[in-house]
Amino acid sequence: DGGITQSPKYLFRKEGQNVTLSCEQNLNHDAMYWYRQDPGQGLRLIYYSQIVNDFQKGDIAEGYSVSREKKESFPLTVTSAQKNPTAFYLCASSQRDLNNEQFFGPGTRLTVL
Amino acid sequence: DAKTTQPNSMESNEEEPVHLPCNHSTISGTDYIHWYRQLPSQGPEYVIHGLTSNVNNRMASLAIAEDRKSSTLILHRATLRDAAVYYCILRRLSSGSARQLTFGSGTQLTVLP
Numbered sequence: 001d002g003g004i005t006q007s008p009k010y011l012f013r014k015e016g017q018n019v020t021l022s023c024e025q026n027l028n029h030d031a032m033y034w035y036r037q038d039p040g041q042g043l044r045l046i047y048y049s050q051i052v053n054d055f056q057k058g059d060i061a062e063g064y065s066v067s068r069e070k071k072e073s074f075p076l077t078v079t080s081a082q083k084n085p086t087a088f089y090l091c092a093s094s095q096r097d098l099n100n101e102q103f104f105g106p107g108t109r110l111t112v113l
Numbered sequence: 114d115a116k117t118t119q120p121n122s123m124e125s126n127e128e129e130p131v132h133l134p135c136n137h138s139t140i141s142g143t144d145y146i147h148w149y150r151q152l153p154s155q156g157p158e159y160v161i162h163g164l165t166s167n168v169n170n171r172m173a174s175l176a177i178a179e180d181r182k183s184s185t186l187i188l189h190r191a192t193l194r195d196a197a198v199y200y201c202i203l204r205r206l207s208s209g210s211a212r213q214l215t216f217g218s219g220t221q222l223t224v225l226p
Binding site: 105 | 200
């Protein structure tokens with residue numbers, strides 16, 4: 001089955017630690033995205049990548065980093081510089097055409113203690 | 114990007130039609146209207162999109178006003194599984210390389226048995 005996987009579903013970390021969230025897709029999509037969602041809010045874009053070895057900052061990139069070494073993988077690192085890292089993190093992918101739908105993964109709920 | 118305005122919440126009875134409104138009075142000629150929905154603790158799911166003409170697919174219908182300043186997502190027969198937050202999103206064709214979706218707060222749809 002084609003789709004997007006994110007792991008783990010729940011993640012707990014101590015304050016001051018970096019943590020990397022995994023996102024893998026087997027849809028052969030060129031574009032991948034990371035969003036953050038806080039309770040009762042819509043999604044906000046962190047980073048996106050339209051092609052391997054290229055990525056751009058979204059609206060709230062500070063305190064986050066990404067890499068895109070493979071087409072199917074787009075890991076997100078939440079660094080200790082991120083002031084409020086506790087949130088629901090969603091990864092998505094799409095074909096490069098502007099109006100193709102985005103396919104979302106199940107999300108990772110990160111809690112920093 | 115142009116803004117959208119949606120009611121915070123709506124209720125519907127099971128097996129009845131639901132009309133979810135969206136106002137986008139500052140829409141430009143190159144803005145597509147997209148709808149996504151998000152079930153609790155899941156990633157958003159694409160529902161439908163359109164530009165000027167009304168659109169139908171297996172999930173829903175999209176009715177677009179003649180002046181394009183508003184649109185309505187129509188679920189023909191609501192089921193309990195349709196209870197979700199519904200997001201109306203505008204995507205500008207002329208935004209260059211930007212492919213992200215800009216989410217507002219959406220409409221929380223409650224379906225009553």
